[in-house]
Amino acid sequence: MAVGETRFPAMPGIEGLRLGTAMAGIKKPGRRDLVVIEIAEGATVAGSFTLNAFCAAPVTVAKANLAGCQARGEGARFLVINTGNANAGTGEIGLRDARATCAELAKLAGVGEDSVLPFSTGVIGEPLPMERLLAGLPAALDSLGEGAQAWQQAGEGILTTDTRPKGVSVTLEIGEQQVTINGISKGSGMVNPNMATMLAFVATDAAIEQSLLDSLLRETVDRSFNCITVDGDTSTNDACMLIATGRGATVASDEQVAIFRNGLQRVMTELAQAIVRDGEGATKFVTLQVGEAATRKEALDVAFTVAHSPLVKTALFASDANWGRILAAVGRAPVADFDVNRVVIDLGDVRLVEHGGRAAGYTEAQGSRVMAGEEITIRIALGRGEESATVWTTDLSHDYVSINADYRS
Template sequence: MNIKMGVAKAGIKPSGDYDILVLKFPPSVYSAVFTKNSLAAAPVIYDRLVCSLQDKISAIVVNSGNANAGTGQEGFENAEKMAQITAESLGIDKEEVLVFSTGVIGVQLPMDKVKDGIETASSSLQELDLELAARAISTTDAFYKYYETNGLIEDKVFTVKGIAKGAGMIHPNMATMLAYIFTDVKIDKPTLDQITKLVVDRTFNSISVDGCESTNDSFVIVATGESDVEINDSNKLYFAKKVYEVALELAKMIVKDGEGATKLIEINVHQAFSKDEARKIAESIALSNLFKTAMFGNDPNWGRILAAVGQTHIGIDFSQVKLYLGDFLLYSGQPLEFDKKQASEYLKNNKEIRIDLYLGRGEEEWTYYTCDLGYKYVEINAEYTT
């Protein structure tokens, strides 16, 4: 794919690391999803306007270290200036640029530094380096998040690759994350929008670290159309699965990197009446701090899981419910005898934990990802701006 990137150390991040990323590509079909938080950041408000008017984009600019959220009219004007500076630096129209920010809320962008950083990044474009791009957009991330895969349609190869950031303030609609996926297929926008919704619902909108919905959450998929692969009704499901693969891996990385997390927890709800019901129950478990702290403490306390199910007020018949922790059957319509010590060892010795809940009332299911909650999360977020 003909995607060029430039990075710069503009001095926005206190660490002094890379904090500006510029991505340039041919005019491309794209699809975007943003936070539903009412305190949407200035770049989110700006990008929504662009998306309502523009069918194709040619560039993405990201600053990290400052969210440009809760910054009023000045913040919106600064987001627009970022687009203008990027467009002038790359020789494209301002309307072809999407703008993103991540970092501390409520602080105006230092536009002199941002301008210098964008111009520096734009003047030193190179081939896309996923690790370096992911590094430039990170904030409290403990590791850089990127993934790529290839697909084959009618003996023609296509590529899907992506980067993401996020560790805290993670909860659906979207989460405090930025994620970008690129592919070289030819695809029309309605089809790409359809695939984006399906993929995002099952990945980035099915993760939670701390239940805190962010102001800057954004996901964009860009299709450059450079390959000979054309997506149509006969192959769009296969293509969607490849996009899903990349998105799921990035989403799981975000949860693994949950601030202070020691475990990735996969919550599978089976035999629900509807997908919405399965999702609501899985989310209720994922949001339970009692459950998450029990996982951190290696405590197979199934009562906390079922209590989280009960608080959905759905009216589950618990006499039909079965609950597994890994291979341990903890509950089947009533409390069961199980080896608590071995169940605790399972939690202690595994970084990826699986919960399976069978409701016995239907055929639908949903999978949700979360992490445990420990001391480090409090330490990181208690001192975030001080």
């Protein structure tokens, strides 16, 4: 089940980057579950990773290898992603297996072991089926390509409980040159900030120096993947990688950076929203806009308190205009010196709350009309300042419970 129609775009190639896939049978036979991304020399690579203390072995290895590449002034040369097994909660065995995956791919491709970054997604606590994974690497390398089919197959190859691949592509004008940004992501459940289980791989042919690339990744992730939640669980494996191959226009001046940042933010935001739309069991796509906050953090705290409320989420699933649940969630957000008389809450185009209680003109019929929609916007004005934030979430359905109760079977 997913909200709305989202089709995978026909992505143009990114010069300096190729993608390959294989059916390694890591969890189930007959599906793409191993992806290799080849990055040409001279590229810059930035990464953002989960803050979960039990971060998966591939996260530990990828962070270390990326830091080593950057210390040498180099970009990573390969990314390798497997689905079906998270290689998380696996201790030293997991680290050994992640490093062995890098070593085998490095040997096959003729690059240094620490030029390979590993990523995994799937069930936590089980060792990787290394024999099958390593046996799939030659096929993934043999299938390397740079066109639309390669991007589509890579998008399919990183999925777990997702119902559809997720991809976004934009083309920008930088000076007299075109710049392309392509991105794929996966995520459906265990989605929450820091980062919000998700993986994302975004690439551009632009030339961007390392410190700027790092900054652009942080900025755009904070307003995309760190603003989504399905169930409030932060995964052990989350990662978002940004690759600039350097084969196109240089992004350096303030004007160029502004143009590129806007395009990159669009890609990141649409990929993040695609994860929410494909949330496990989701029947609603919900936008929470909090304004008039004293700080952005305060706005985010209020938005996530509402987004994480099981009572709000189940009311959304039932299309039940039980506005008191929204009011109660706003009231328990960690905000000091809350003046409830200044808070205004709107459900779509309907005023729910003002002056400390139900809006005078509100009717149940109005609320029910908005709640019956597939896409719902809740606006909350705190009356405390000028900061704002937007968070995207889902409802909580019977199917969410069924999907996760049967996840390991």
